Amino acid sequence: MGYSQMTPVQASVIPLFCGNKDVIVEAVTGSGKTIAFAIPIIERLLKSDPISREHVGAIVIAPTRELATQIHYVISSVLKFQAQAEDDEHYNNQSRVLRSQLLIGGSANVHADLEQFSEVTPDIIIGTPGRLLEFLKSSKVHTSALEILVLDEADRLLELGFGKTLDGILRLLPKQRRTGLFSATVSDAVHELARAGLRNPVKVLVKTGNGSSEQKVPTTLKVSYSVLPPQSKLPALVHYLNNLQYKKTIVYFSTCASVVYFYSALSHLKSKLLIDDLTLFSLHGKLPQGPRTKTLNNFISSSCQSVLLTTDVAARGLDIPEVDIVIQFDAPYEANMFLHRAGRAARAGRYGECCLLLSEGREEDYVQLLRVKKVKIEEAPMLPLKDESTRLYKLLRGWMLEDRERHDQAIRAYVSYVRFYTKHTMTSIFRMSEFDFVGNARAYGLLRLPSMPELKTARDIPDGGWLEAGFDMDSYGYRNSTRESRRREEINAKKLRKVSVEKQQKSALPNTPWSAKVERREKKEERQVKKQKLSGVKGRPSADSSDEEDLVEDWKAIVTERKASKARPVQKFEL
The missing domain is CATH 3.40.50.300 (P-loop containing nucleotide triphosphate hydrolases)
Structure with a gap:
């Protein structure tokens, strides 16, 4: 592929990344960023000494499973040309065929990934942060020969809360490596992403339009x-x-x-x-x-x-x-x-x-x-x-x-x-x-x-x-008969609870003060006394009528005495 056939981001990034430069790349979506880092990865690994088994030569980190899968597909598509080149009479037998492996959560556990790693012996690993960190912590995986690290959609990795996970991954990687950060909006997170270990990186900003129309x-x-x-x-x-x-x-x-x-x-x-x-x-x-x-x-x-x-x-x-x-x-x-x-x-x-x-x-x-x-x-x-x-x-x-x-x-x-x-x-x-x-x-x-x-x-x-x-x-039901039956049961139970509460509220005595209760009890006793007085037959004196007459006479005498005492002049005594 000549430079005239490349997109602007590819023509700018590939020469830098194939050399000894770390890069921070910001370019609009659809501009060909994946190829811009896939070619340097493959080129650098082919030129370096072959790595031994259980060692990794390049790592690409993506924020989502879908993006990681797509990157793996692109890199695998490019690597297929190596297999075709083996049949070519001009193919250099000393060159090696590179392989890649995808690491994402949800499809298999990390043990299955490690078994595949041992069988395939890949040079390039593409994965999401969580699964990748778990994978790299295994004693079966060695990163001392790592040549290149790429963080795709780098700002998104931080937005999704992968900061601590990235720190854990970076601690497991050698400092002598090439690093590339790629995104459509990477500029908003450049200062945070500097911790990725870039050494004097070159920032590549690919614009569309020109002047005021940018x-x-x-x-x-x-x-x-x-x-x-x-x-x-x-x-x-x-x-x-x-x-x-x-x-x-x-x-x-x-x-x-x-x-x-x-x-x-x-x-x-x-x-x-x-x-x-x-x-x-x-x-x-x-x-x-x-x-x-x-x-x-x-x-x-x-x-x-x-x-x-x-x-x-x-x-x-x-x-x-x-x-x-x-x-x-x-x-x-x-x-x-x-x-x-x-x-x-x-x-x-x-x-x-x-x-x-x-x-x-x-x-x-x-x-x-x-x-x-x-x-x-x-x-x-x-x-x-x-x-x-x-x-x-x-x-x-x-x-x-x-x-x-x-x-x-x-x-x-x-x-x-x-x-x-x-x-x-x-x-x-x-x-x-x-x-x-x-x-x-x-x-x-x-x-x-x-x-x-x-x-x-x-x-x-x-x-x-x-x-x-x-x-x-209440009449709006579910088409599923089992769920509708359960809903009806809940409605009936709710109605029964409501009736029970209403009955309890009606039967409960009001919370009246103690003095009112005493007064009510005294009035009740008075009514009982009057009832007993009137319990005799009409026209016929009751058994205790004579006692009542004596009480009435005594009361009249007491009242007369009180009136007389009030009318009597007050006597003064001198000592």
């Missing part, structure tokens, strides 16, 4: 945005999928729960909402490694129009061919992540589009932030969504009422989105005080707002959180 996205990428009410974002997504020309599209959501819910909803409503011959895929971080790899491979190999609903797990480093459109349903938590998402389209000189959907209000200020970051972005034409919105939510409501599990799924997605919003790094733009709880709840098709702490200070919340007036949640 930007952080490829010039072949058209970036636009739309400001919409929250409940219009899903109709806008459907509109784009039905009207834009594309081979493959990636739609980014903020949370795993949102991916699960919208994939489920769009899959069930696809025949009524979306164009024919459209295949949907779902990918997020909570999927096991096997299904994640299978989904990504199926999306890449798909021959029809395909849409991948995903989170930021597929935002960085992945080279997926034929991606024409990127739609960001939710704004990412930082501007750098916007660049990585957008960079899945328009790779290697291809034309592509990126559409950003923002909610009305303060979120529009996000556009100004992107322009400060040198992203050329324009407002998209107004979309005709009124009729589409009405039809979509009518279909969505009908689909949701068929099974209560779908509403539970929508609630989980809504709650996860609210929690994402509360933790957004750009709080000056994404303010919870201006968050539209009701509008976003309608966007998720909710019948009633869930109970959550964030709603305590929210404004304009309907009574009881109801979005569907007069709806009976």
